[in-house]
Structures are given as C-alpha cells and as structure tokens.
Amino acid sequence: MKLLVKSGHVVDPKSDFSDICDILTENGIIVKMGRDLHEEADDLIDAAGKYVIPGLVDCHCHLRDPGYEYKEDIATGTRSAAAGGFTSIACMPNTNPVADNQAVLSYISETASRKGVVNVFPIGAITKGQQGKELADIGELKFAGAVGISDDGNPVENSMVMLRALQYSSAFNIRVISHCEDKSLTDGGVMNEGYYSTVMGLRGVPAVSESVMVSRDLLLSEYTGIPIHIAHVSTEMSVNLIRNAKKRGVKVTCETCPHYFSLDESACSDFNTMAKVNPPLRSEKDVNAIIEGLKDGTIDIIATDHAPHHMDEKNVEFNLAANGITGFETALPLAIAYLVKKGHLTMEQLVKKMCCNPANMLGIRKGTLEVGGAADIAIVDVNEEYTVDTSKFISKGKNSPFNGFKLYGKPSYTIVGGKIVVRDKKLMV
Amino acid sequence: MSALKSKHILGLFDMPVDDIQLILKTAGSMKYMLTSGNKRGPHLQGKSIVTLFYENSTRTRLSFELASKYLGASAANISASGSSVSKGETLLDTARTINMMGADVIVIRHPMSGAPRFLSKHIKASVINAGDGMNEHPTQALLDMYTIMEKKGAISGLNVCILGDIYHSRVARSNIWGLTKMGAKVSVAGPATLLPPQIEKMGVKVFGTVQQAIIDADVIINLRIQAERLSHCLLPSLREYSRFYGVDRKILSLAKKDAIILHPGPVNRGVELTSDIIDGDSSFINEQVTNGVAVRMALLFLLTRRSTDEAAC
Numbered sequence: 088m089k090l091l092v093k094s095g096h097v098v099d100p101k102s103d104f105s106d107i108c109d110i111l112t113e114n115g116i117i118v119k120m121g122r123d124l125h126e127e128a129d130d131l132i133d134a135a136g137k138y139v140i141p142g143l144v145d146c147h148c149h150l151r152d153p154g155y156e157y158k159e160d161i162a163t164g165t166r167s168a169a170a171g172g173f174t175s176i177a178c179m180p181n182t183n184p185v186a187d188n189q190a191v192l193s194y195i196s197e198t199a200s201r202k203g204v205v206n207v208f209p210i211g212a213i214t215k216g217q218q219g220k221e222l223a224d225i226g227e228l229k230f231a232g233a234v235g236i237s238d239d240g241n242p243v244e245n246s247m248v249m250l251r252a253l254q255y256s257s258a259f260n261i262r263v264i265s266h267c268e269d270k271s272l273t274d275g276g277v278m279n280e281g282y283y284s285t286v287m288g289l290r291g292v293p294a295v296s297e298s299v300m301v302s303r304d305l306l307l308s309e310y311t312g313i314p315i316h317i318a319h320v321s322t323e324m325s326v327n328l329i330r331n332a333k334k335r336g337v338k339v340t341c342e343t344c345p346h347y348f349s350l351d352e353s354a355c356s357d358f359n360t361m362a363k364v365n366p367p368l369r370s371e372k373d374v375n376a377i378i379e380g381l382k383d384g385t386i387d388i389i390a391t392d393h394a395p396h397h398m399d400e401k402n403v404e405f406n407l408a409a410n411g412i413t414g415f416e417t418a419l420p421l422a423i424a425y426l427v428k429k430g431h432l433t434m435e436q437l438v439k440k441m442c443c444n445p446a447n448m449l450g451i452r453k454g455t456l457e458v459g460g461a462a463d464i465a466i467v468d469v470n471e472e473y474t475v476d477t478s479k480f481i482s483k484g485k486n487s488p489f490n491g492f493k494l495y496g497k498p499s500y501t502i503v504g505g506k507i508v509v510r511d512k513k514l515m516v
Numbered sequence: 517m518s519a520l521k522s523k524h525i526l527g528l529f530d531m532p533v534d535d536i537q538l539i540l541k542t543a544g545s546m547k548y549m550l551t552s553g554n555k556r557g558p559h560l561q562g563k564s565i566v567t568l569f570y571e572n573s574t575r576t577r578l579s580f581e582l583a584s585k586y587l588g589a590s591a592a593n594i595s596a597s598g599s600s601v602s603k604g605e606t607l608l609d610t611a612r613t614i615n616m617m618g619a620d621v622i623v624i625r626h627p628m629s630g631a632p633r634f635l636s637k638h639i640k641a642s643v644i645n646a647g648d649g650m651n652e653h654p655t656q657a658l659l660d661m662y663t664i665m666e667k668k669g670a671i672s673g674l675n676v677c678i679l680g681d682i683y684h685s686r687v688a689r690s691n692i693w694g695l696t697k698m699g700a701k702v703s704v705a706g707p708a709t710l711l712p713p714q715i716e717k718m719g720v721k722v723f724g725t726v727q728q729a730i731i732d733a734d735v736i737i738n739l740r741i742q743a744e745r746l747s748h749c750l751l752p753s754l755r756e757y758s759r760f761y762g763v764d765r766k767i768l769s770l771a772k773k774d775a776i777i778l779h780p781g782p783v784n785r786g787v788e789l790t791s792d793i794i795d796g797d798s799s800f801i802n803e804q805v806t807n808g809v810a811v812r813m814a815l816l817f818l819l820t821r822r823s824t825d826e827a828a829c
Contacts, residue, residue, distance in 0.1 A: 274748075280713055281713055281714055282713070282714040282717050284713075285712035285713055285715055286689070286718065287629055287630065287651055288648075288649050288650030288651030288652070288686055288689055289629050289630070289649070289650070289651075290650075291713065357633070358629070358630030358634065399606075403606060403607065403608070403634075404607060404626070404628040404631045404634055405628065405629065405630045405634075406629070406649070407628070
C-alpha cells in the first residue's frame with residue numbers, strides 16, 4: 088500500500104525542514120521525501136496550499152477507559168484524537184481502577200490496539216491508587232509500556248514521596264509528570280481567585296496554589312539532578328519560576344494547554360460550568376505570561392488535557408460541576424488562531440511544541456517526518472475558517488467552552504501508520 | 517403603574533435601577549397594609565409560591581411564607597432534608613418536577629453560588645433568590661435599602677459602611693451592587709482574611725480598620741460573623757474580632773450623629789455589636805424584619821402580576 092502526499096508545505100522541525108515537498112509512504116513507513124516525486128501510488132492526496140506536519144503528539148489526555156466509559160472510551164477517544172490531527176496520545180492513569188499496575192496498563196494497550204485508531208501510550212501512576220502514599224510498581228509499569236508516571240488529577244502532596252519517586256524512577260529512565268497543586272491552598276476553590284470569583288461569590292483557587300508546588304518540584308529536580316515535567320502550567324508565577332530554573336540548568340520541561348492561552352477567568356461568568364477546569368482559567372495577566380512563555384521557549388509543549396465528561400456532570404451547580412474540557416478536536420485550531428495567526432509563534436515553532444517536544448519528553452520515536460520513520464502525518468489548511476460546533480464532536484464529551492468560536496485549521500487529513508484515518512475532515516474508521 | 521423588567525430576582529448585580537425603585541415603592545404600600553391590622557390582600561389569589569430551602573433558615577423562610585399568605589397565595593415548602601433532595605435528586609430534576617406542578621414563583625435558598633440562576637434557566641416560573649452561597653441575597657439588600665430610604669429619605673449621596681466578613685457575605689455583595697446603583701458611597705472594612713480580592717473593583721472603598729471606614733457614615737451595616745471561620749485560620753478568636761472589628765459606643769461616635777445601624781441577623785451580641793448599640797436608638801435591626809416581609813410581599817406581587825400581564829399580551 089503506497090500513499091503519495093503531493094505539493095504540501097512540509098514542516099519537520101527535527102530536520103529543520105520547512106518547504107514544499109512530496110512524501111511517499113509504503114506499508115506505514117515514509118520511504119521518500121522530495122520535490123516532484125513521480126511515483127505510482129495506490130492513493131494520492133493533493134496537499135497544495137496546506138501544511139503537511141508530523142501527526143500531533145499529546146502527552147496529556149484522559150481516555151476514561153477503564154471505569155468511566157460513559158465519559159469516553161478508547162474507541163471514541165482515539166477517534167476524537169484523530170479528528171484533531173493527533174496520531175500519538177499519552178493517557179493519564181486516573182482511570183478506575185487506577186493504572187498503577189501492569190494489568191491495567193496491558194488492558195489499555197490491548198484495547199487500544201484492537202479498538203483504537205491512533206497510537207496510545209499509557210502513563211502509569213506514581214503512587215498506588217494515586218493516593219500519594221506508597222510508590223506504584225514503577226519498574227513494572229515501564230516494562231508494561233508506560234511512557235511516564237503521574238498522579239495527574241491529584242498532586243503528590245508529600246515532598247518525601249515526590250523525592251523518592253524521582254530517585255526511584257530515574258533508574259528506569261521514565262519521566263515524572265507532576266500535577267502541581269497545593270491542596271491546602273486550593274481549599275475548596277472552584278475557579279481562579281480574583282475579581283470574578285469575588286463577584287460571583289465562588290471560592291477562589293489562588294495562583295500560588297499551583298506555583299508553590301511548581302517551586303517545590305523544581306527544587307526537588309534541582310537537588311536530585313533528575314528531570315521532571317510540569318503538567319498544565321497556568322500562572323505567570325509558574326512561568327517565571329520555570330524560566331529561572333531553566334536558566335540555572337534545572338532539567339525541567341513543561342506544558343500548557345490551549346485553554347490557558349485562549350481564555351481567561353471571565354469565561355466562567357454567568358456560572359458557565361463549561362469553563363470549569365483544574366487548574367482554573369486564570370487572569371488576563373496570566374494568559375499573557377503563558378503566551379510569553381510559549382514564545383521564549385520556557386513552555387516546551389502544548390498538551391490538550393482532553394478531559395471528557397458526561398453532560399449530567401456539567402449541567403449542575405458550578406460547585407458540583409466536574410473539572411475539565413474536551414480538548415482533542417479544538418487544540419490545533421486554537422493554537423493556530425491564538426498563537427500562529429496572532430504572530431506569537433511560527434508554524435514551525437508550533438509543530439515543535441505539538442509534535443517533537445512532547446515525543447522527546449515521553450521518549451517515544453514520534454513527532455517527526457523522516458524517511459524510515461512512521462507515516463504519522465497531519466495535513467491542515469491554516470487559512471480555512473470554521474465554527475466550532477461541540478455537538479458534532481467525535482468525542483463522547485461535549486464539554487467545551489469553545490462552542491461557536493471561529494477558528495482556523497481543522498485538520499483535513501490524519502494519517503496513522505500510512506493509513507488515512509481522517510480524509511477531507513471526515514473520519515474514515 | 518410600571519411593570520418589573522426582571523423576570524427573576526437573582527441578584528442586584530444585573531437588576532435595573534428602575535426595578536429597584538419600583539420594588540422599594542411597592543414595598544411602601546405593602547408595609548402600610550402589613551401594619552394596618554387587616555393582613556389579608558387579594559393580590560396573589562390563585563397563585564402558588566414554592567419555597568425551596570437547601571439551607572437552614574428561620575427568618576427568611578418565615579418572611580416569605582407570611583408574605584405569600586398575607587397576599588392570599590397558596591404556599592408550599594420543600595426543605596433539603598426529608599425530601600427527594602436528600603435522596604440524591606439533582607437540582608435540575610427537582611426544578612422540573614416543581615415546574616410541572618404549576619408553581620408561579622419559586623423561592624430558593626441554596627448553599628452554592630449560582631444555583632438560583634441555574635434553576636431560572638430551566639423552568640417557566642419566576643425564581644427568587646433567597647440567598648445563594650456567597651453570591652447574592654437580593655431580598656435582604658432590598659429590605660436594607662428600604663429601611664435606609666425610610667429612615668433617611670433617600671439613598672443617593674449617603675455614606676454606607678459595611679463591616680465584617682465581606683468574603684463570605686452574600687448580603688454584602690447584594691448591598692454593594694444595589695447601594696452603588698442607587699448612588700450611595702459604600703465603604704467596607706474587616707479582617708484582611710475576610711476581604712475578597714479585588715473587591716474595590718465592585719465600586720467600594722476598602723479600609724483596613726473600622727475606625728477609618730466608619731468616619732462620617734450615615735449607615736452602618738454590620739455582618740454576622742460565623743464561628744466556623746475560626747477553624748479555617750481566618751480569625752484567631754471571636755474575642756479578638758470584637759476588640760478590633762466590633763462596634764461599640766466609642767467607635768460609633770466616629771460616624772455621623774444620626775447614623776443608623778443595620779444587621780441582617782441573627783446578631784452575635786457582644787461580637788459584632790455591643791448590646792447597648794443593638795438595643796439603642798440608632799439600631800433598626802428589629803424594623804428590618806418587618807420591612808423584610810413588606811419587601812417580599814412587593815416582590816411576589818410584582819413578579820406574579822408581571823406573568824399575568826405577559827399571559828394577557
């Protein structure tokens with residue numbers, strides 16, 4: 088099976104390539120790249136006027152399977168990912184049961200290979216049951232295919248546990264991904280602490296609740312010399328802390344999510360539960376700092392934190408509403424609209440943050456277009472405007488504050504291992 | 517006679533000034549009726565009022581019940597315990613059920629901010645917010661404003677000082693919106709841990725001490741301090757609170773000579789206010805309770821008349 092992608096603008100930051108180029112794939116592998124390839128192929132895609140980029144890599148999503156299949160399952164989650172241009176995704180372990188052992192990890196991997204349509208890389212838990220008390224069997228998790236460990240959804244509150252997790256995991260060359268939050272400072276808060284929480288009378292989550300923990304984790308990483316990855320950075324203080332840490336050589340990487348550079352706390356107005364997420368949408372000042380951090384390289388990665396929920400979990404009082412935003416299908420269009428179109432990032436820089444950097448952090452051979460590599464490709468027309476309709480999401484989760492937003496660049500094609508999963512914006516599987 | 521623009525009474529944040537004025541004016545007639553001896557009006561005949569209380573309350577609930585009965589409505593109560601609520605029914609499902617039973621007005625008190633607004637989006641009846649979390653308590657603010665009007669003749673230009681636990685107070689928020697809309701100058705003071713961030717953007721002056729805030733005040737609204745604030749490290753002790761943030765004769769002398777004292781109740785005697793002030797001539801705390809019934813009668817009347825007008829159109 089040969090596939091020829093013609094005349095697209097190919098961007099591959101790893102090889103520093105950005106030019107018009109054809110790509111030929113055969114049996115799931117890229118076999119040739121070059122101008123005006125004249126090859127016989129079983130299928131041909133005319134990508135003229137479009138960007139041809141490595142399939143997006145997400146280092147932070149929730150597939151909800153096993154345990155919460157009413158929110159999402161591996162079949163729907165991976166299809167939603169494909170619709171968003173993702174070809175490789177790493178799912179967080181806060182399932183039920185928690186992915187803190189090789190049995191659950193094997194279930195995820197096997198289900199993904201049978202029912203999934205993109206590459207699924209499970210992330211294991213740092214502690215048993217994500218309880219923050221005893222270390223999970225980190226070595227076994229690694230051997231069962233975990234590409235990282237995280238207690239995401241909850242912080243590892245005890246500093247000694249976090250220190251031991253860093254030390255122990257380093258022998259297995261597996262990255263610790265930290266959800267930074269000091270729960271005692273969150274203190275029941277449900278949105279960012281600021282003017283809007285004051286007006287609505289909702290308990291605020293102060294920015295320091297995140298940044299205090301970022302600071303601790305940076306120090307633990309610096310003290311041990313072991314790399315750490317900070318998940319969903321949302322505050323100006325965190326960006327400044329990480330920027331300074333990087334300057335003095337701390338081996339830290341970090342991610343932010345599309346909602347932290349495109350929305351601020353005002354999105355929660357009128358008690359809009361669709362905008363309820365953890366960490367919460369922050370102030371305008373924080374949003375600007377996140378964009379600045381993306382521009383100067385402090386923030387390495389844009390991850391989705393795809394967090395699908397059932398409508399019943401959002402159609403309640405704000406205090407009771409579940410945290411999270413369904414993210415796969417709007418991530419790239421939001422990044423194009425709010426970062427590339429506004430001149431903050433070039434397309435090349437964006438591809439780096441959504442493909443190469445997350446792949447490098449997880450240690451997987453993805454996120455690049457090279458001869459001999461997997462034919463994981465996304466094709467996108469960044470000039471094509473479209474209106475987000477959350478009711479049309481492929482994901483089971485329709486919880487998104489972006490309904491009705493006019494964005495650019497819904498992926499036209501998603502190719503996973505040489506197979507066309509999305510063609511002309513339509514899911515083929 | 518003009519009609520109410522608001523379909524629901526969710527808060528004073530988005531209530532037009534015209535509505536506030538109409539409510540206060542109507543409350544005047546209601547108070548006349550209430551104090552006339554014959555407390556039976558025909559205004560709400562054939563209307564049903566449901567009070568839905570997810571939080572304990574004595575005075576607000578009784579106030580609404582009496583207001584409904586004085587005007588001839590049939591009133592029913594649901595409280596969180598001993599109902600489907602305690603069986604885990606969602607607010608949305610409870611609302612739909614009440615809706616289908618044909619309530620004209622639903623009065624809701626709820627521990628979570630925004631619950632009445634949520635309810636109003638899903639039902640046909642008018643919703644009155646009888647206090648939601650830390651968000652708003654519009655009927656309390658309206659009765660405070662009515663009391664101020666009664667005693668001072670007008671609200672515009674007055675210095676109103678709100679003291680105490682501003683952070684947790686829905687009464688403070690509603691009063692700030694209402695009073696500033698009506699042209700009063702509002703100042704707030706309380707322990708730094710009980711002042712919410714960026715409150716000055718709501719149009720008030722923030723003071724660190726009661727002594728500063730109270731200077732030249734025409735009206736002092738004191739808020740109830742909850743003992744549970746102690747366990748959250750927001751206050752060291754009630755004793756310390758009363759010493760630094762309580763109002764006694766000496767502090768009161770910094771306000772205008774004819775300043776009046778209000779309190780949404782119930783009062784912690786000797787904590788927010790000394791007993792001689794509570795029982796003294798400047799205090800209108802008891803009169804607030806009567807005015808509360810009048811204001812709620814006015815609201816129920818205006819809301820049900822509004823829906824009747826709509827049906828006629």
